Structure formats: C-alpha cells, structure tokens
Amino acid sequence: MIGHDVGYWHLVVNGEARWVDVGEGMWHLEMSSNSLTGTLPTELFELGRLTLWQMSSNSLTGTLPTQLGALTRMTLWQMHSNSLTGTLPTQLGAWTSINEWQMHSNSLTGTLPTQLGAWTSITTW
Template sequence: MHSNSLAGTIPTEIGDLSSLTKLDLESNSLAGTIPTEIAHLSNLKSMYLYQNKLSGTIPSEIGNLSSLSTMYLYLNNLAGTIPTVIGDLSSLQYTSLGSNNLTGTIPTEIGDLSSLT
C-alpha cells in the first residue's frame, strides 16, 4: 500500500496479522505513533514505514521482531533515542533511521547485529 495518499494512523489491529511478512506503508501521510502491537508480528521480515508523518518514539517492543531483516523508518518525525533492544534484531540486515528527530547516542548493542550491512 505504498505511495498512496493514506492518512490517519496505523491501527493497533495490525498486530492481529500474525502471518504478515512484509509491511509496506511507505510514502503516505500516516501520522501518530508506531503501535506497540507491531511486536506481535513474529513472521515480519520487512518493515517499510518511511516517508510518512509518524511521531513519538521507536517502541522498545520492536526488539521482539526476531525475523526482521529490513527496517526503514527514515523521513518521519520520530523522536527520542534509538532503543537498545535494536541489538535483539538478530536477523536485521538493512536499516535506515535518518531524517527524524532522534537524539542521544547510537546504542552499543547495534554492534551485536552481525548481519547488518
């Protein structure tokens, strides 16, 4: 559903899609926060939420997504720090968090991501 004119928020019911492997909502006008229920998507391999109007923090529950290999969150209004649980994403190969309002330091746990390219 990328590159449309979708607005509103990402519904919490997204967490009910237990078989979902790819979440592609990039390049829309989605606002609000990334719902913590996203952590229920245990089969999720790719998450493309970039170029929206998402705000709030990156939820620490994201660390439960052990199958996640791609996470693009850039070009949003995300704030706060990068959660240390990013180090739990053992399958993560690609990520981009730029062009947000993130603060603090890059967590040392990112060094645990041996698959990150």
C-alpha cells in the first residue's frame, strides 16, 4: 500500500479497536470519539509514514511508549481527553516537523523533556 492514501480510518467493533496491517502506507490515523479502551498497541508505532494521529476523547490508558520517537514524520498529534499517565518520553524530540500537539485532559506527570526544544515548528500546544 506504499504510495496510496488509505483514507480516514474510524473502526470500532464491540467497543474495541481492530488493527489492520497496512504496512507503512497509512498517513492519517483518525479514531477520535470511538469509545476505545486499553493501551496503545505497539504495532501502531511501525507506521513510519504517519503524519496525523487523532485518538482524542476515548478511554485509552497507560503511558506513552518510547517507540513513539520512531514516528518522525508526525505533524499533528491529538490524544487529549483520555486517561494516559506517566511522563513524556524524551524520544519525542525526534518529531522535528510537529506543529500541533494536544494532550490536555490526561493525567501526565513530570517535567517537559528538554529534547522538545527541537520542536521549532510547533504552533498549537
């Protein structure tokens, strides 16, 4: 599927996300307000072409894994209004193209990693 936009993906079956192997061909992952629960599957961090991630207004739990740093093309990240905990991984500093970051209404702790200083394109925080 490389080179093809698979479109906007809103998929919930019986209140649980169903993950589909799309290789690296997915650019946008939009699953906001789908009543998703649980933690983020590690398979999502293998989608190296992702530029847009929207999973806000669900009931996702757990911490943000260090593997997020592999999504270096990310420009828009919305995970607000979930139940995420812990600190922000320093590996997020690799997101040098990020311009919108929304993580409000979670239960994150700690200080901002100094590596986020590489976010010179950020316009919305």
